[in-house]
Amino acid sequence: MKKQSGEIIDVKNALSKTAAKNGLDAKVLQLPDCELDPAKIRVVMISEVPPKNPKDGFYSADAGADYMKTARGLFEAGGAPIQTIGDILAKDIYVTTAVKSPKDGYTVDPETLAAHLPLLEAELALFPNLRVVMLMGDVAKKAFNTVAKTGTRRNVIPSGATGGLRHREFFWNNIRVFPSYIMTGKNLLIEPFKRDCVTEDIRRMFEFLNNGA
Numbered sequence: 001m002k003k004q005s006g007e008i009i010d011v012k013n014a015l016s017k018t019a020a021k022n023g024l025d026a027k028v029l030q031l032p033d034c035e036l037d038p039a040k041i042r043v044v045m046i047s048e049v050p051p052k053n054p055k056d057g058f059y060s061a062d063a064g065a066d067y068m069k070t071a072r073g074l075f076e077a078g079g080a081p082i083q084t085i086g087d088i089l090a091k092d093i094y095v096t097t098a099v100k101s102p103k104d105g106y107t108v109d110p111e112t113l114a115a116h117l118p119l120l121e122a123e124l125a126l127f128p129n130l131r132v133v134m135l136m137g138d139v140a141k142k143a144f145n146t147v148a149k150t151g152t153r154r155n156v157i158p159s160g161a162t163g164g165l166r167h168r169e170f171f172w173n174n175i176r177v178f179p180s181y182i183m184t185g186k187n188l189l190i191e192p193f194k195r196d197c198v199t200e201d202i203r204r205m206f207e208f209l210n211n212g213a
Contacts, residue, residue, distance in 0.1 A: 018122040029100040033059045041127040043093040046140040078202030098143035137182030
């Protein structure tokens with residue numbers, strides 16, 4: 001049964017408590033800084049990691065935040081123009097990262113990913129009316145699969161290239177899961193194919209919701 005809206009929560013504060021319980025220092029993490037009604041959220045978009053400069057993050061108050069510049073282009077091309085993270089939240093979409101600290105090199109350290117999994121699990125548990133999870137990149141896919149295995153004992157998204165998985169239907173506890181490409185970084189400027197795939201996946205996500213999901 002769908003839970004009714006009404007209670008507003010401070011996401012950063014809630015996740016800070018989860019971080020403390022798991023031996024993580026919330027002061028050095030980049031946690032989504034927003035207040036919302038969790039019952040209204042229907043979509044969670046999981047990206048890879050936050051930027052090295054917090055001012056470039058999704059929830060930054062900086063008008064020139066790099067992550068939001070990319071998000072604006074992707075959502076507009078996907079048929080859902082937005083300007084701010086508030087506009088995304090108003091569409092009942094919550095954006096987060098699989099890992100809550102920037103990566104040092106090209107890849108995410110496996111130990112760091114494992115240490116941050118309780119935060120992602122806590123985030124997903126916040127939203128009682130969730131209908132879609134979008135996995136924006138391989139790190140998001142790996143993190144989500146690990147969290148989902150707690151209950152299913154198997155990967156929701158099988159191994160394989162994202163290009164070969166995107167048009168298959170996957171579900172987790174009756175929630176539709178879309179594997180897609182990373183939605184941040186300059187790679188989208190030099191890999192227009194991936195950019196076009198992300199915008200198509202955003203359109204498909206909205207179509208899924210609009211068809212009664």
